[in-house]
Amino acid sequence: MQPGISLRMEAYRRPEARDALSRILREGGAYSTDHPAEILRELSELGILREVARESWMRDPGTGATSFTLRPSCPYCGSFSLGKEDLLEHVGCGYVGRASEFMRDGGCAVCPRCGRPAEVRRIGSWFYCRSCGRSFHSPRIFASSGGKAIPAEDLELVEAARYELAPGIADEVRGVLSLYSSLEGRLRSFGYSVEPARAITGTSGVRHVFDFVALGEGPMVLADVILGESEQMLLANLLGRVIRYLDAPRGSTLLLVLAPRSDLPKQLLRGCCPGSLRTVEGEDPEEAAAALGALDLRANPG
Numbered sequence: 001m002q003p004g005i006s007l008r009m010e011a012y013r014r015p016e017a018r019d020a021l022s023r024i025l026r027e028g029g030a031y032s033t034d035h036p037a038e039i040l041r042e043l044s045e046l047g048i049l050r051e052v053a054r055e056s057w058m059r060d061p062g063t064g065a066t067s068f069t070l071r072p073s074c075p076y077c078g079s080f081s082l083g084k085e086d087l088l089e090h091v092g093c094g095y096v097g098r099a100s101e102f103m104r105d106g107g108c109a110v111c112p113r114c115g116r117p118a119e120v121r122r123i124g125s126w127f128y129c130r131s132c133g134r135s136f137h138s139p140r141i142f143a144s145s146g147g148k149a150i151p152a153e154d155l156e157l158v159e160a161a162r163y164e165l166a167p168g169i170a171d172e173v174r175g176v177l178s179l180y181s182s183l184e185g186r187l188r189s190f191g192y193s194v195e196p197a198r199a200i201t202g203t204s205g206v207r208h209v210f211d212f213v214a215l216g217e218g219p220m221v222l223a224d225v226i227l228g229e230s231e232q233m234l235l236a237n238l239l240g241r242v243i244r245y246l247d248a249p250r251g252s253t254l255l256l257v258l259a260p261r262s263d264l265p266k267q268l269l270r271g272c273c274p275g276s277l278r279t280v281e282g283e284d285p286e287e288a289a290a291a292l293g294a295l296d297l298r299a300n301p302g
Contacts, residue, residue, distance in 0.1 A: 005172060006233040008046045012176050013211055013225070015196045017043060021173050024165060031160040033057060033066055048169055053162040058143070058155040065145040070152070072127070072139035079131035082139060088120040098126050098135070128233050134207070175285035176227070182289040183223060183257055184212060192216040203245030210244070219276065221297060222248055223255040226235055227285060231262045238265045253278060253297060259288045275281050 009036035011017050020035040029052070032040055043049040057064050066112055073080050088109075095113040100120055102109040111118040115215070128135040141152040165173060187194045199207040199264040200222060214221035224241065228234030238256075246269075248254055253276045258265055259279045269277055282288030 004047065005176075005228065006228045006237050007263070008048060008169055009225075009227055009237060011043055011046050011048065012180070012227075013197065014039070017178055018180060020049070021165075022177055024163065025170070025173065025177070029056075029162055029164040031055075031162050033059075033158070033160045035065065036286075037161070040161070044163060049163040049165055049172065050166045051161050052164050055160050055162065057158050057160050058152075058157045060143065060145060060148075060150055061154070061156045062150070063146065063148065064242055066158075068145045071144050071149060074129035074132060074134065075138075075140045076134050077129060077132040078140075079129055080142075083130060085126050085128070086122050087124040087126045089123050090118045092113070092116065092119060096123065098128075105152045107299050116154035127153035156188060161179055172285075176225075179225060179257065179259075179285040179289040180211070181227065182292050185286070186292045186295055187212060187214040187221060187223065187297075190214075190216065197283070200249065202244065203249060204245040204247050206247060208247060218253075220249065220252045221255055222252055223257070224263065225257045227259050231264065232260065234260060234262050235264045235268075242268065243263070245269055248273065252276075255295075255297075258282075259284055259290050 016036065017039050020030060023034065024030045030040070040049060054264050057066050058068070071080055072082055074082060074284070087096065088099050088102055090095045090102075090111040093111060093114045095111055097112060101112045102120060104110050109118045110116070115133050126135055126137065127139050142149040143152050143155055151293070162262055184194050193216065194212055194214045196212055197209055197211040199209045200213055210222045212221075212223040212226050214223065226234060226238050226241070228237050245254055254273055255275055255278045256265060257280045259282045261283055266277070266279055278295070278297070280288060280291050282291050
């Protein structure tokens with residue numbers, strides 16, 4: 001595993017951080033408009049992400065929308081019924097007009113001013129309104145999103161940072177996300193309803209947050225993922241959370257998913273944990289995820 005995974009665990013525990021990382025893995029990156037900016041900054045500070053670019057976006061100040069369909073309208077009457085034609089110049093006499101003014105039956109071009117067959121060149125385009133009949137160079141632009149249209153000049157300019165995974169971190173992120181997904185899926189396979197990052201009141205009256213709380217017909221399951229880059233760091237990560245395990249509601253099942261393998265956490269908690277202690281182990285997150293397939297919460301712990 002990558003050095004420093006112990007320091008990154010508090011970020012990995014947050015469901016919104018895992019959601020952001022899952023999207024970044026799928027799409028190669030994410031903007032600060034896609035997820036809470038503080039989550040992306042935290043992941044960047046921990047060395048999981050890196051900021052690779054800053055770009056400007058237009059945003060509807062009322063709805064926060066950043067994706068629009070642009071609709072041109074007449075600057076005089078406001079109608080959206082517009083047409084567009086090439087603007088042509090007669091090289092011979094210099095007359096400038098819409099393409100439809102030059103064209104005659106048979107497809108030949110005749111200058112409407114001098115009446116001679118015309119050699120023309122395109123010099124631009126021209127809009128016209130079918131409602132009021134007026135012509136103009138540039139329409140007024142409305143940005144449409146979710147059935148609402150707003151003048152483009154009323155959009156606000158925002159700056160968005162683009163984040164990607166930091167070099168060398170992708171395997172760790174995939175492993176951790178796979179482990180959390182496998183743990184949630186395994187709990188659901190037993191018929192539990194599963195809530196991530198839920199707070200539970202301990203026997204002391206203090207509320208503690210666990211990675212997953214699984215509720216069903218049997219005992220409540222309180223599940224945590226404990227990862228370290230070494231056995232010593234695994235134990236240090238465990239000690240940072242041990243008070244919630246000692247304070248777990250009586251009759252609940254405490255499930256710890258550990259990597260790397262170590263007897264120290266079990267020795268520390270066995271005999272003093274009020275809940276029924278279960279552990280699943282692996283040398284790395286991928287191995288621990290695979291080991292979840294053998295977990296049976298319906299059997300008595302060994």
